[in-house]
Amino acid sequence: MPLSKTLLPTxxxxxxxxxxxxxxxxxxxxxxxxxxxxxELWRVPLEWLEQAQDDATxxxxxxxxxxxxxxxxxxxxxxxxxxxxFATALDGLDLDNPGKVISRSGHEVLVPRIVGKIRxxxxxxxxxxxxxxxxxxxxxxxxxxxxxxMTQQAVDExxxxxxxxxxxxxxxxxxxxxxxxxxxxxxxxxxEPWMQASPDKARAYGVxxxxxxxxxxxxxxxxxxxxxYAALVAGRPEGYSFLPELEQTPVQQVSIETxxxxxxCSVLQKLPSKTVLLGVLDLSTPEIETxxxxxxxxxxxxxxxxxxxxxxxxxxxxxYLPREVAFGKMKAMADGAxxxxxxxx
Numbered sequence: 001m002p003l004s005k006t007l008l009p010t011x012x013x014x015x016x017x018x019x020x021x022x023x024x025x026x027x028x029x030x031x032x033x034x035x036x037x038x039x040e041l042w043r044v045p046l047e048w049l050e051q052a053q054d055d056a057t058x059x060x061x062x063x064x065x066x067x068x069x070x071x072x073x074x075x076x077x078x079x080x081x082x083x084x085x086f087a088t089a090l091d092g093l094d095l096d097n098p099g100k101v102i103s104r105s106g107h108e109v110l111v112p113r114i115v116g117k118i119r120x121x122x123x124x125x126x127x128x129x130x131x132x133x134x135x136x137x138x139x140x141x142x143x144x145x146x147x148x149x150m151t152q153q154a155v156d157e158x159x160x161x162x163x164x165x166x167x168x169x170x171x172x173x174x175x176x177x178x179x180x181x182x183x184x185x186x187x188x189x190x191x192e193p194w195m196q197a198s199p200d201k202a203r204a205y206g207v208x209x210x211x212x213x214x215x216x217x218x219x220x221x222x223x224x225x226x227x228x229y230a231a232l233v234a235g236r237p238e239g240y241s242f243l244p245e246l247e248q249t250p251v252q253q254v255s256i257e258t259x260x261x262x263x264x265c266s267v268l269q270k271l272p273s274k275t276v277l278l279g280v281l282d283l284s285t286p287e288i289e290t291x292x293x294x295x296x297x298x299x300x301x302x303x304x305x306x307x308x309x310x311x312x313x314x315x316x317x318x319x320y321l322p323r324e325v326a327f328g329k330m331k332a333m334a335d336g337a338x339x340x341x342x343x344x345x
């Protein structure tokens with residue numbers, strides 16, 4: 001069955017802007033996304049934090065519904081970064097004595113040290129998807145960090161073999177994905193930004209790890225490959241260093257950026273069996289696109305892919321935008337998709 005009967009359905013890639021009363025957004029914007037826990041970012045005391053995160057999630061759900069989105073996320077209201085909520089919940093890691101790596105933007109960041117076998121101790125995001133499912137009747141999706149990306153965001157002092165690290169991360173992701181579908185997810189998205197940053201390693205073992213993460217999974221899956229948050233990573237290359245390789249994986253959807261980079265959409269022809277989440281919102285600027293601007297960005301892709309294989313999305317997560325800007329861009333995205341949908345019908 002198709003995921004949505006709507007032509008050109010709309011969705012977020014994952015994150016939405018967290019409220020200022022929930023998280024210190026000024027502190028958040030002045031550091032790289034945390035790879036270990038960063039409890040100092042939360043404005044709400046621990047004893048009330050889960051309740052506050054639930055309330056923020058309800059606001060994110062209602063904003064997406066009000067904007068007219070078809071497939072909703074929880075906005076990642078409970079996360080300090082896209083990856084650390086899941087990545088720091090696993091066995092085999094020393095989080096109290098972190099290591100250091102150089103991030104894809106050239107900054108030194110603290111990361112978990114791998115000191116034992118990586119295992120998933122328990123479901124990490126099942127309550128998140130259950131809460132989302134209980135509070136909307138629309139299609140829903142949730143994101144998990146990918147095994148290749150988590151491998152790059154850790155210091156290995158146990159395996160001495162990056163491929164082995166990635167395969168055990170993949171086994172943990174695989175268990176989580178299966179539980180998320182069992183709990184009601186319509187789509188699970190795997191975030192793999194480091195495949196773009198380290199394409200040679202991604203070809204060497206990243207695809208193998210992604211395939212392991214999807215082994216035996218029944219449900220619609222997506223993978224997000226990006227150039228980094230526009231608020232933190234300046235500039236965009238002209239094209240992807242790693243993209244056609246995903247055609248050989250079982251993932252059904254591939255999320256790509258086209259707005260800020262003005263991507264040559266002919267690259268979509270290299271993904272003939274995939275549905276494409278087409279990024280049409282430029283997140284490097286607080287300027288809110290007009291619906292017609294969004295519509296024109298969608299039209300650029302149509303010579304290279306049939307509209308029934310397109311889902312309309314932002315370039316990346318909306319986490320670092322002011323909330324009113326994030327909502328405005330999201331609404332423009334839905335309205336722009338509606339323009340092109342009407343033209344096509």
